Amino acid sequence: MTPDRWRRIDELFDAASRLDPDTREGWLRQACDGDDVLRDEVLRLLSHDERAELERFLPAPEAIDRTGDRTGTWPPHAAGRHPAGLESIGRNGAAPGGRDGGFTPIAAIHPGSGPGSSAGRHVPAKQRLLGLVCLSLGLALLMLSWKYLVARDPAPTQAIPYSILIVASCGVALLILRPAPLSPSRARFLELGMIGLVAGVFAVSQYQTMLDFARRGDPLRAQFVMNHRVLIAAILVLCHGLYAPSDWRKSGLVVGLIAVLPFATLLALYLRNPGPMAWLGGMGPRGGTSPLVLVGFDAMLLLILAAGSASGSHLIARLRREVREARQVGQYRLLRKLGVGGMGEVYLAEHQFLKRPCALKLIKPGIESGAKALARFEREVRLTATLSHPNTVEIYDYGRTEDGVYYYVMEYLPGMNLAELVERHGPLPPGRAIYLLRQICLALREAHGVGLVHRDIKPSNIIVARRGGEDDVAKLLDFGLVLPGPSNGASDLSDEGRILGTPLYMSPEQATVRQELDACSDLYSLGAVAYYLLTGRPPFHEGGMIEILVALARDPAVPPSLIHPGIPEDLERLVLKCLEKNPDDRFRDADALERALGQCRCAAHWGPAQAARWWLTAGDPMETGSGEDASGRPTADALEARHSA
Known part of the structure; x- marks a missing residue:
């Protein structure tokens, strides 16, 4: 189904959900203009929504069709190791193992805990x-x-x-x-x-x-x-x-x-x-x-x-x-603060019954205040929950505390983001940069396939972690600015006329506040991340915000090999193609970029064996040693003890 088709379904679903159930079908028949397939799909979603309201839980996501997955062309895995996140999930959601190798609850949203819940939350x-x-x-x-x-x-x-x-x-x-x-x-x-x-x-x-x-x-x-x-x-x-x-x-x-x-x-x-x-x-x-x-x-x-x-x-x-x-948020016990961002604070938390570590993001009071901001928060959680690729962060739950603070719970990723990785260890070897970038391409392929544009791809929004016995697993997170593809209704939720995103990594069309952004904008940002991984700095970084925005729209990027010698020529051409000012001159989609990365000569220089060796010798010592569960993940008690040490 095309992105335009999905957007049309989303518009009809939103409009029909506000109507009286007795008048919905007649209105849909007229709105769909004889397209019975479109009408049936919207009615099916409405039926799911009504059942969720009655059962207070959404059905489990369908198993993912991975027939087109290109990870099979990557360097072979070491013996006895399995790709992270490829375990199948049953239709009832009772999977024996989640995407991280451990038990994972259904990645669904409890309607009763969301922004539309009834009184008693404030x-x-x-x-x-x-x-x-x-x-x-x-x-x-x-x-x-x-x-x-x-x-x-x-x-x-x-x-x-x-x-x-x-x-x-x-x-x-x-x-x-x-x-x-x-x-x-x-x-x-x-x-x-x-x-x-x-x-x-x-x-x-x-x-x-x-x-x-x-x-x-x-x-x-x-x-x-x-x-x-x-x-x-x-x-x-x-x-x-x-x-x-x-x-x-x-x-x-x-x-x-x-x-x-x-x-x-x-x-x-x-x-x-x-x-x-x-x-x-x-x-x-x-x-x-x-x-x-x-x-x-x-x-x-x-x-x-x-x-x-x-x-x-x-x-x-x-x-x-x-x-x-210090309190317990819902069924989650807050252990310690992991970080602070523009939208809120992230805590290491533990589920009361599962005793599994997770990351809980509390939205700052006053940040999510207006109707648009609240809609943007809810959209971030719901859209992220619809994405099930193993290289996209998994959302477990979301809700609102008794004093009105919004929060959502996602998988805890014991590792470091790409910004921290480069700050600690310097520019990455070209082979490793390709290995990580290809994983993000696969995550973007799923998001773009359903018409979603991330709009805030940057090194700090990509985590490199050890998951399910695998090393160098890249995870794309923070979908706070994600948009359905070109759509007036979606654009309204992102504050027309404001620059949303990170100037150092945003595309020229995003810097000029154009609302009609598509997948090519994300590919530019991913190219800027690749530039940073290879050189240790973004393509444009000199001066203040205005100077950077002007350079984004006007100046060509300096070839990365002039900053950090030794970058292969084919990889440099690929990065510069991502950074073209004209979206039509970039790669057609994330799939094409992933294939081009795989064809670089240095792509075979880094794989699971090299990643395991690096994490064993140079990885964060806080993520190895005792205090791990059967899948190699730190337990919540061990994490709390380490962070308080």
């Missing part, structure tokens, strides 16, 4: 917001009751600010009580918005009420209003520390503004209405003091309280972060 955040809303409603109702039932204030316009607060609080409450997910950034916005709204409403009310009493010639009651607003400001300062914990800078800014707001309102009132507020200027001389002294003590107490609230808010935020790092 209990702490929603409880904080509900508490803040209830407090706001209570303050507004209390003030209205006091003014019109106890004090019997005759000015009806003074009810307007409190009415606005009540309506806004009810609207926020309805938003919180919806079963739809509430992102961390939206929760933070609502928390700050509610506190700011309450402060603003009471500032307006203070202005109105004090001016009204001043015009009536009742300065004593105006003073009482000021004292009341100072107390309310103190309540808001404390509430911010409890309901919106943050670092001390952000929290200090917010509570500082709240603390000075009553006095700023008083100053504005005095400057704008000097006649009615003349009593304020006369209070000091009559009492042998000044107006500043009259309000200074309250201001000092509020500022001290604001400092304490900011410190407490920072402490609560830090404790929440530490608890998040």
Whole structure:
């Protein structure tokens, strides 16, 4: 099935899944315009989706057709060793061995744990917001009751600010009580918005009420209003520390503004209405003091309280972060942090029952906030889970923590990425570079075959590991920017007009923010990775980001043999062909590039025997020795002990 066909199926599936089941078939019949094969395929996927919702689990993936696999033409494996990841998987998913040689659960996604799950995933955040809303409603109702039932204030316009607060609080409450997910950034916005709204409403009310009493010639009651607003400001300062914990800078800014707001309102009132507020200027001389002294003590107490609230808010935020790092996420126990990226943090984790090490990626709060960003996160997991090639990282699970942080779980790869490999050991021998690049070509062949473009191929996104008794197994990961092939709907999810990817390794067409990217863009990036493996540096690296982007679009790449002599001529021509500015001048697809790599004269200089020898003598000592399971993989306990040593 062609990529265009798959994209059409995906579009129809998304549209039909939003319709009522009774009207889907009639709509599909009209939308497919007589194409019964297309309609049947979409109906089949919809049926699978409905069954998954009922069973709370998706069916196991089909066994992979490997009739076209070219690994058979590679150098022969050593005796007694088997290619990693070629074990067959039964239709029920109960395979005796996974792609890494050990037991592997079905590479499927639990619908109940994903972004579309029901309420209950954001209990702490929603409880904080509900508490803040209830407090706001209570303050507004209390003030209205006091003014019109106890004090019997005759000015009806003074009810307007409190009415606005009540309506806004009810609207926020309805938003919180919806079963739809509430992102961390939206929760933070609502928390700050509610506190700011309450402060603003009471500032307006203070202005109105004090001016009204001043015009009536009742300065004593105006003073009482000021004292009341100072107390309310103190309540808001404390509430911010409890309901919106943050670092001390952000929290200090917010509570500082709240603390000075009553006095700023008083100053504005005095400057704008000097006649009615003349009593304020006369209070000091009559009492042998000044107006500043009259309000200074309250201001000092509020500022001290604001400092304490900011410190407490920072402490609560830090404790929440530490608890998040030390807690158990779902059925996974976090052991230690493996790394930090632009989108989140990756932890070494262990499944509660399988006791198998895995890598768990926590998406940073605030990163996955907008609708497009959330869709991009979900798409990364779902698309990666559909890819089953042994050289693509395997996704086990994904979900969302109780405080709204998204995560997904993938296979743990005890090894190093290509950037670390070159940094530690220098440029690779040409034969080894070919050996690794061919594996990534095979992973891309599967992705491109279903119309997916990775868009962020770089050395740090390719792991070299020991898997299932095999050495130098290359794994392609981080599909956070992956796109279906040219499609308006898919492009919308990747923020039109923004450069997404890594400039050092992106293609010229990607650097110019063209949305219609295809497989040739990935082949350029893979050529840039090959250039880095052979020379120790990317093709264009001098200057800042703008200079690099200009060079990508304008300058030809320097032949790698001029930087690192000894690179075979046929391999150099191949790399430079990948780096052509015009996509039409590059290789037709990943399959063609893989065949060309295999035809290089130095391709036979590296194979499983050479890889095993290298890992035995020069590989990372943390990945050898004791503490391994039957398949040669480090156990979770051994890994934790090593990393804490």
